Each structure stands twice: as structure tokens, then as C-alpha cells.
Amino acid sequence: MDAAKIKRDLAWLQRYPHFDQRPASIVEFLGPGYLDIESRIRPGIRESLIDIFGEESNGERIAKYRWGMYTGGIGIGKTTVASIILPYMVHWVLCLRDPQGYFNLLPGSRIAFMQMSTSAKQVIDVAFGDIFARIKHADWFVNNYPYDTKYTKVIKFAKDVWIIPGDSTETSFEGYNILGGILEEADSHKQTKDKDYADVGYDTINARIDSRFQDRGFLLVIGQMKKGDGFANRKYNEFLNEPHAYTKRMTIWESLGWEKFLRPNGERDSFLYDTKRKSIIPTGAAALITNSNMLEIPNVYKKNFETNPEKALRDLAGIPPATEDPFISLTDKIDDCIDRWNERNPDVGSPVTDSPTRPKLEHWFTCRDSLKRAMHIDLAVSGDGDALGLAMGHVSAVKEIDGELKPYIIIDMMYRVKAAPGTEILLQDIRHLIYALRDDRKFKIRDVTMDGFQSTDTMQQLKRRRFRAEYLSVDRNKNPYEDLREAIYEGRLEFPEYYTYVASGATERVQIAVKELTELTDTGKKIDHPPNGSKDLADALAGVVYTLMGARSYSRGVTPAQMDSHEIDVRESYSKDSDDWGSGFSHPALRGTGGMTAPLPPSGSSAIGILGLGSGTGRRR
Structure with missing residues (x-):
């Protein structure tokens, strides 16, 4: 047994006496004794997890932020992130002596973490499989708090702590005190003319966290931005201006790590791309250009951006078009x-x-x-x-x-x-x-x-x-x-x-x-x-x-x-008599109708009024 570690843990527990044991940091949680998957976690995913939870054990709140957004290209590891975050939040709560007392809940109150997708069946069939796998093979859960095997559609632990599936309807969360949640497949939820069910589900989970846990819960939105006017992009832009929210839009190469895309001399094997004009920036001009639309991309993906820039931007870089199937793609x-x-x-x-x-x-x-x-x-x-x-x-x-x-x-x-x-x-x-x-x-x-x-x-x-x-x-x-x-x-x-x-x-x-x-x-x-x-x-x-x-x-x-x-x-x-x-x-x-034309704005000013509608200030802007 590591004496230095025991000493550090005891000192930590003295500072935070409401814990039975010190929760692992997120870095420790990936390693031996817990999930034991650190060597297989991509650099980009590891960095984001540390950004959300911090490098050290947090004795005051379950995450550094109240809200989060994790989005990007296809294959960046969104499902992997969800399968780590939910078990980690459960681990943190189970380390408390009395979770219900700590959060001022009545004894026996159920503290839940929700995985919400487009349907409860989608969660059970896909996401829960990964979560079960993480927990089933984690020594800490096996030795301290094994889940109740009698339940197959939810994951129940001691101390009335649960992981539950849900869909984006307003009634799927009844009876649970939701401390944390993940809304996945953000842009794939049902939509009608008047309602986006991703908004409905998000608002319902968020309201339950607020009403029961105030600012101590954590709600993460995960999913690819499929269109600029979709739920995912709206939340991403909203969170950018919220100091208590974490945002990450990750490219596939950031997820894998740039060390996989280096030349023999150690330099990045890459090119620069203008995401607004959808064009490759010539090497000579790159040093003269600095703007927010410039993106560095590994050369291995160059063909994708040359042949189908809209698809490459969305699927590889996580940058959505204004709409899912844009009529004007060269915006x-x-x-x-x-x-x-x-x-x-x-x-x-x-x-x-x-x-x-x-x-x-x-x-x-x-x-x-x-x-x-x-x-x-x-x-x-x-x-x-x-x-x-x-x-x-x-x-x-x-x-x-x-x-x-x-x-x-x-x-x-x-x-x-x-x-x-x-x-x-x-x-x-x-x-x-x-x-x-x-x-x-x-x-x-x-x-x-x-x-x-x-x-x-x-x-x-x-x-x-x-x-x-x-x-x-x-x-x-x-x-x-x-x-x-x-x-x-x-x-x-x-x-x-x-x-x-x-x-x-x-x-x-x-x-x-x-x-x-x-x-x-x-x-x-x-x-x-x-x-x-x-x-x-x-x-x-x-x-x-x-x-x-x-x-x-x-x-x-x-x-x-x-x-x-x-x-x-x-x-x-043209001929005078021809149209x-x-x-x-x-x-x-x-x-049908003939042609139409429109005027050039004048260089002078005039003050002719508009009948019925009035006129402007008369000032040029």
C-alpha cells in the first residue's frame, strides 16, 4: 500500500468529511483499479475529460461546470465520452457518506443520472451497452458497489443511486431526482413544426437539476451538428457566452491526436483550409493570412475537402452547413x-x-x-x-x-x-x-x-x-x-x-x-x-x-x-424589338411576365417621404 497516497487521502477527507472515501480524479478513474482503459483513450478525449472535471478530485461539486457541449466530426468518440462520464459521476456520489443528506433530500430519495437519446430503446440498445461494459469491468465498482443484476433496463446501485435511460418526452423522468444527465444525438430528435423534442428533453432535465440540486449538477449535450439551425449548434453558440458552461467542437484529427499526422522530421503533415470559402489556402499565402475561418487539416484528409467540402466539414471537422441539405452550398x-x-x-x-x-x-x-x-x-x-x-x-x-x-x-x-x-x-x-x-x-x-x-x-x-x-x-x-x-x-x-x-x-x-x-x-x-x-x-x-x-x-x-x-x-x-x-x-x-430591374443607390440625399409608411432618418450609415 502506498503510504504517501494514504496520507494524501486522509488529508483530503479531513477537508471534505462528508465523503467516505476520496473520489478518484478523472485521470485516476481511467487507470488501474477503476476503468483501466487509459492506454486506449484518445488524446483529445482525455483532454476534454480533464477540462470538464479537473485534474484533481473535486470535493465540492461533481464537475467544474454546470453545463457542457461536446460535439464535432463523426468518430471523435462521443459515445466513449458518455460511457466514461456517467460512471464517473456515479462513482463521485457513491463516495459520499450520505448522498441524500448531502443534497438535502429525504432518506430513500432516488438520485439519478440520465442518458437521454431519441428513444429509450436507442439508449438501452446502444449507449447502455457501453456503460454496462465500463462498470462491469471496473474493479472499484465490482469490489465496492456492484450494480443490482436484477435490473436489466436501468442500472441500480446502493444508496439509491441510479442510471436510467430516457427519451425526449416530458414524462420519461417522473419520480427521479436527476443530478446529472447526458443528452445524446442532439440533432436527431423528433421535430414538428412547433416543437423540437431535443429542446423539450433538455429543458425538462435541466429544470429537475435546478429545482433539486441548484448549481451542483451537470448536464452535457453530445452529438454531431448536422445543420446550422439545429439544436446542437444553437446550444453550442449559447454556451460559448456562458461562463459556467464547457464547449468543445472537436475534429477527428484532434480526437486522434496530431502525433498521428507528423512527417519524419516531426512537423505536422498538413494544409490550411478556408472554411468559409471552402478552398485550400496556398502554402505561400498561408503566412500572410490570419482569420477565424482558417483550419489546419492533415494531408490524409485533403482529398475529402477537395471533392466534397460540405460533407468533409460536417463529418470530419464538425462544422455544420446552415441547413442539413443546403440549396446554396457555397455560402x-x-x-x-x-x-x-x-x-x-x-x-x-x-x-x-x-x-x-x-x-x-x-x-x-x-x-x-x-x-x-x-x-x-x-x-x-x-x-x-x-x-x-x-x-x-x-x-x-x-x-x-x-x-x-x-x-x-x-x-x-x-x-x-x-x-x-x-x-x-x-x-x-x-x-x-x-x-x-x-x-x-x-x-x-x-x-x-x-x-x-x-x-x-x-x-x-x-x-x-x-x-x-x-x-x-x-x-x-x-x-x-x-x-x-x-x-x-x-x-x-x-x-x-x-x-x-x-x-x-x-x-x-x-x-x-x-x-x-x-x-x-x-x-x-x-x-x-x-x-x-x-x-x-x-x-x-x-x-x-x-x-x-x-x-x-x-x-x-x-x-x-x-x-x-x-x-x-x-x-x-440586343435587338431593339427583342426580349x-x-x-x-x-x-x-x-x-409570362417580362423582365424587372432595380436601382443603384444614389450618391446624394433627398427627403422625399413615403406615403403611409413614413421615411427614415435621412442619415447615411
Whole structure:
């Protein structure tokens, strides 16, 4: 027997007399006498366990943190982590003289640790197998607190300490005082339009820990981030700003340890990768670049990132796409649209203010050219449903791509309004906005297309005012979104930044167009948004681009000064009597509404008001 160890343990027990014996540190718990698996634990997993529990035995709380998030690529050892953490927390509690007394519970109260998955059967069939294996072969449990073999679907120990399975329903935890828990498969739980059951399960476990153990429990979320708008990514970002939460997003090579990816001279055999632009950074340029999007990756995975970057980022690096099956996978191209607009208009902010319920146009937003404009409106009325989205755009030039002339499209304004709860959007206000844009702010609006069951009356009113108003659905026909994606990928689209609040009462502004575009997914039948997401402005952008792609008449009057060197003067590229973009090219929009165009923001300021909706501050941002 190690006399020095006995002395240290006795000194520790004097400091913490509520323990029968000193709990092992997490490092000791991996070694002989306990789990005896230290030599088979990956470096990345060992490091995370130490981060969560500390290097020494903790006599005051079960973990250093109240919450935790462990995520990353496929195969990083998420199941292994769960099979170690739950037995360790049980070990810590069993070392207490009187666990119920220590936590101010009545004698006989059950102290439980929960392993929650998508279903109780999933836990029993998969996760419990690993936990049973850890405990069954651990000398400490065998010699001190063997589990009760009469129970097969739960693990029961002395002192009324339990490990129980559960699923993400609100009733699966009844009757237990939950001190710690693991929610696994974070992004695979059942979802409905109104509810994500991962949220339900998490909130229920968390509330039970709070009500019975206050800040002395520990709840860990484990699972791969499958999409940017999923539960796992939301919790990860929430915990990043919580000082009492642990967060770890681990790549597969971090889990295995960099020592497995070294050259003979001891240097890392790796390359640098820009995760935002999804491109390899040349060796010579790497020393000149420092940004948060740069990731060092072993060369053994280089082919994965070259052939399928989205899948490699998600499965190997643990970086999710905005949605599980993104319609626009090259999301950096969306940012390029804003960058081009800002380069063209360096001192001009959004033409629209950030109010979600009463957005206004800035005073300076007036037209300074004679180019035709096009507009699409995704109609909405009730505050309980979608928002209304509106966009206006024009063709500034044509661009030659692979021998084909295609329009270069500028979106001059995006406008989103969400009715406050219990109120409705007055469509007459939207019509007054359109009238003012044409009559007061001098935008030559040629066509207005719209989607929505309330569109009939608005179209009739617009036609009376000599607008070409037509119905265009971007849900029944995927071509508008295909045109939008093509324009984004080919660098033929630009639009301004537009920050707003998702709804009245929201506290954080978002770049709503960027958010909607990155979250789009192709369901097969249509392009849709994720649960609890939106695509009102994305629909408006798709409608405008679709119309502008279909008609040549929007390019008339463009001057060479408005074009970059790679663009072609549209006046030299079409026949006066033709709406066709080029020989052999016919766009589906030509069979319905014509083209649409949007204005460039002006360089001066003007103070023309908006009928019914007011105007902005008159200050350029």
C-alpha cells in the first residue's frame, strides 16, 4: 500500500468529511483499479475529460461546470465520452457518506443520472451497452458497489443511486431526482413544426437539476451538428457566452491526436483550409493570412475537402452547413454579393431601417437614372404567420460567361415587414410604398410580381396605376430559385446589407437575407426553409432575379460607365424589338411576365417621404 497516497487521502477527507472515501480524479478513474482503459483513450478525449472535471478530485461539486457541449466530426468518440462520464459521476456520489443528506433530500430519495437519446430503446440498445461494459469491468465498482443484476433496463446501485435511460418526452423522468444527465444525438430528435423534442428533453432535465440540486449538477449535450439551425449548434453558440458552461467542437484529427499526422522530421503533415470559402489556402499565402475561418487539416484528409467540402466539414471537422441539405452550398458567394454592393457604394448603408414592424426608407434613397425596375412581393398579412418580403432590382450590364451573355443584376432594396402579434399588415400601405417609389422617388418600376393568396386585389389596384402586375409563384416552380443560385455562383448579383429583427420584441439584429439564403433547403418538390425559419426575402429575391433573367428590355439605357471591365454594354448586345437575351436562349419567364430591374443607390440625399409608411432618418450609415 502506498503510504504517501494514504496520507494524501486522509488529508483530503479531513477537508471534505462528508465523503467516505476520496473520489478518484478523472485521470485516476481511467487507470488501474477503476476503468483501466487509459492506454486506449484518445488524446483529445482525455483532454476534454480533464477540462470538464479537473485534474484533481473535486470535493465540492461533481464537475467544474454546470453545463457542457461536446460535439464535432463523426468518430471523435462521443459515445466513449458518455460511457466514461456517467460512471464517473456515479462513482463521485457513491463516495459520499450520505448522498441524500448531502443534497438535502429525504432518506430513500432516488438520485439519478440520465442518458437521454431519441428513444429509450436507442439508449438501452446502444449507449447502455457501453456503460454496462465500463462498470462491469471496473474493479472499484465490482469490489465496492456492484450494480443490482436484477435490473436489466436501468442500472441500480446502493444508496439509491441510479442510471436510467430516457427519451425526449416530458414524462420519461417522473419520480427521479436527476443530478446529472447526458443528452445524446442532439440533432436527431423528433421535430414538428412547433416543437423540437431535443429542446423539450433538455429543458425538462435541466429544470429537475435546478429545482433539486441548484448549481451542483451537470448536464452535457453530445452529438454531431448536422445543420446550422439545429439544436446542437444553437446550444453550442449559447454556451460559448456562458461562463459556467464547457464547449468543445472537436475534429477527428484532434480526437486522434496530431502525433498521428507528423512527417519524419516531426512537423505536422498538413494544409490550411478556408472554411468559409471552402478552398485550400496556398502554402505561400498561408503566412500572410490570419482569420477565424482558417483550419489546419492533415494531408490524409485533403482529398475529402477537395471533392466534397460540405460533407468533409460536417463529418470530419464538425462544422455544420446552415441547413442539413443546403440549396446554396457555397455560402461564401452570398457574402460576395454584399461585398460587391459595398465596393460600388462604400458609404451607403441599407436603404431600409431595421424596424421589424414599421420599416422606413431612408431619405436619401431616390433614383438617379432611367433604368427600368422590377419588383417581387411575397405577400403576408397576419402577425401569426410569415413576414412580407419585397425586393426591387435592375440589370446594370451583361456579363459573358462561357460564351453566353447573362445579365448582371443589382438589388437596390429589400424590405421586410412582420405584423406585430394581434395586428395585420395593411396591403394598402405596401401599395402606397410602391406608388411613392415610382412617383416620388422616381424609380421606373415596370413590373411587379407577387405570390400569395391575397394578391388579386393588390394586382388589380396596381394595374389601375399602370403597373404591369402579375402573379408569380416561386414555390410551385423551382426555376426562380435555380436562377437566383446561378446568379450568386456566377458573381452576377449584388445586394445591400439589411439588418433587422426577426420579430417584434427580438433583441438581436440579423442579416435577414443572408440568414434566409444560407438556410434554404431543397425538399425535392420546392425550395423551403427549416422549421422556425423563413424565406420571405429569399422568395422576393428569387422572383426579381427570375424576371430580370427573362427579359432583355431591362438592359436598355445602361451606360458603359456603370460597367466593370468584364461586363459588356447591353445596348450593343440586343435587338431593339427583342426580349431574348441572345441567340438560342429562351427563358421561361418570357412566357409570362417580362423582365424587372432595380436601382443603384444614389450618391446624394433627398427627403422625399413615403406615403403611409413614413421615411427614415435621412442619415447615411
